Each structure stands twice: as structure tokens, then as C-alpha cells.
Amino acid sequence: MDNPFPYRLYLVISEENCAGRPLVEVAESAVRGGVDVVQLREKNRSTKEFLQKANALKEVLDSHQVPLIINDNLEVAKQVGAYGMHVGNSDLPPSEIRKKWNTPHCLGYSIEYLEQLNSPEAEVSDYFGVSPVFATPTKTDTVTEWGLEGIAKIRSLTSKPLVAIGSMKKDNTFEVIKAGADCIAVVSAICQAQDPQRAAAELRNEIERAI
Numbered sequence: 499m500d501n502p503f504p505y506r507l508y509l510v511i512s513e514e515n516c517a518g519r520p521l522v523e524v525a526e527s528a529v530r531g532g533v534d535v536v537q538l539r540e541k542n543r544s545t546k547e548f549l550q551k552a553n554a555l556k557e558v559l560d561s562h563q564v565p566l567i568i569n570d571n572l573e574v575a576k577q578v579g580a581y582g583m584h585v586g587n588s589d590l591p592p593s594e595i596r597k598k599w600n601t602p603h604c605l606g607y608s609i610e611y612l613e614q615l616n617s618p619e620a621e622v623s624d625y626f627g628v629s630p631v632f633a634t635p636t637k638t639d640t641v642t643e644w645g646l647e648g649i650a651k652i653r654s655l656t657s658k659p660l661v662a663i664g665s666m667k668k669d670n671t672f673e674v675i676k677a678g679a680d681c682i683a684v685v686s687a688i689c690q691a692q693d694p695q696r697a698a699a700e701l702r703n704e705i706e707r708a709i
């Protein structure tokens with residue numbers, strides 16, 4: 499796979515974060531605003547429910563040629579024919595996913611400790627989630643709040659694409675990209691916005707201004 503992660507604005511979405519609106523509508527608005535990759539992250543659903551949502555989301559994303567990444571669940575990723583998966587330290591390791599999912603797929607891996615960068619799991623991953631850059635109520639079971647210094651440190655240790663996640667918003671996007679991130683991943687800044695298309699467009703403008 500040639501450069502499997504050339505993306506800049508990454509929506510991480512679940513129904514429960516969409517303020518009562520249908521997930522697929524929020525995702526499509528966000529794509530119209532400039533999101534170029536989407537991760538479906540359903541933490542409290544059965545595989546069957548997760549798969550139903552993934553199928554509905556994939557249909558819409560396909561019509562915009564936007565790739566779908568599945569959080570944590572290899573079965574769902576395989577069955578929906580996802581572009582890739584994102585996993586962290588408590589999940590099926592990337593090396594196991596590579597063995598169980600044959601054709602090349604894009605794999606993202608969360609970095610919570612610097613030591614992970616030298617691991618076999620990092621070696622087989624296509625991009626790293628710098629997780630979290632700033633503390634966030636959306637995910638509280640985190641280890642290191644990396645901050646701008648953390649992004650710069652990780653940037654100095656790897657050439658793989660870095661995805662900044664955790665309280666990313668319009669006001670901090672410029673400095674986070676300047677610190678060394680390649681891509682911004684957001685939940686609340688788009689899913690909770692009154693106008694997800696506009697919120698995505700504003701984030702995208704900040705990214706373009708910084709690169």
C-alpha cells in the first residue's frame with residue numbers, strides 16, 4: 499500500500515456523541531465540510547449493531563470516496579470491508595490483525611508511552627494516534643497527556659504519520675500541526691457542533707493554514 503495515510507482531518511464518530519442526530523447525517527455533513535477519513539467508534543454495542551451502523555456509514559462514505567476505519571472490532575472491519583482499523587494498547591495488537599486480515603489494510607495504533615515507538619506493533623502500523631494530546635471528557639481512561647512538547651518529541655522519533663487526538667478544536671489545530679502532527683482527529687468539535695459541516699470546514703481551514 500502506497501502511503502496508506504495521506505489524510506488531514508479525521509472524524510471519530512459514535513451515535514452517542516451526535517447530540518441525538520443520526521450518525522450518518524452528521525458524518526456526511528462533516529465530509530462536505532472537509533473531513534477526509536472517518537473512524538466508527540462504537541464502544542457499547544453488540545457486533546451486530548456495530549456492523550449495521552458500519553454498513554450504513556460505509557455506503558455514504560463510499561459515495562464520497564472517503565475511507566472508513568473501524569475502531570477495535572476486527573469482525574466488523576472484515577465484514578464491512580473497511581479501509582482499516584484503529585487499535586490501542588488494550589486491543590488486538592496490530593501484528594495479530596496483520597495475520598488475521600490478509601490483504602493490506604491501513605492500521606492505526608495509539609501511542610500512550612514513548613517506549614511503544616520501538617515495538618514490533620509500531621513497526622507494522624501505518625500511522626500513530628498521539629493519544630491524547632490534551633485531556634478530554636470523551637475518553638478518560640488515558641495515560642499521558644502529550645501536549646505540544648509530546649507531539650514534537652514523537653515527531654523527532656518517527657517519520658510515520660501522526661494523528662493528534664484529544665480536545666482538538668479550531669483554536670489549537672494550527673499549533674498542533676506546527677508542532678509536528680500530520681492530521682487532526684476529532685469527536686466533539688464536529689459531532690457536538692450545531693453545524694458539523696461548518697465546524698469541519700473551520701478545522702480544515704486551520705490545517706491548510708498550518709501546512
Ligand SMILES: Cc1ncc(COP(=O)(O)OP(=O)(O)O)c(N)n1
Pocket residue numbers: 508510537539569570584585586587588589606607608626627628629637661663683
Ligand atoms: C485516531 C485515534 N487515535 C487514538 C484512538 C484511541 O484508541 P484506543 O487507545 O484504542 O482507545 P479507544 O478509542 O478504543 O477507546 C482512537 N480511537 N483513534
Ligand SMILES: Cc1ncsc1CCOP(=O)(O)O
Pocket residue numbers: 510629630634635636637663664665666683684685686687
Ligand atoms: C478516542 C480518543 N482517543 C484519545 S482521546 C479520544 C477522544 C477524543 O474526543 P474529543 O475530540 O471529543 O476530545
Ligand SMILES: [Mg+2]
Pocket residue numbers: 569570584585586589
Ligand atoms: Mg481501542
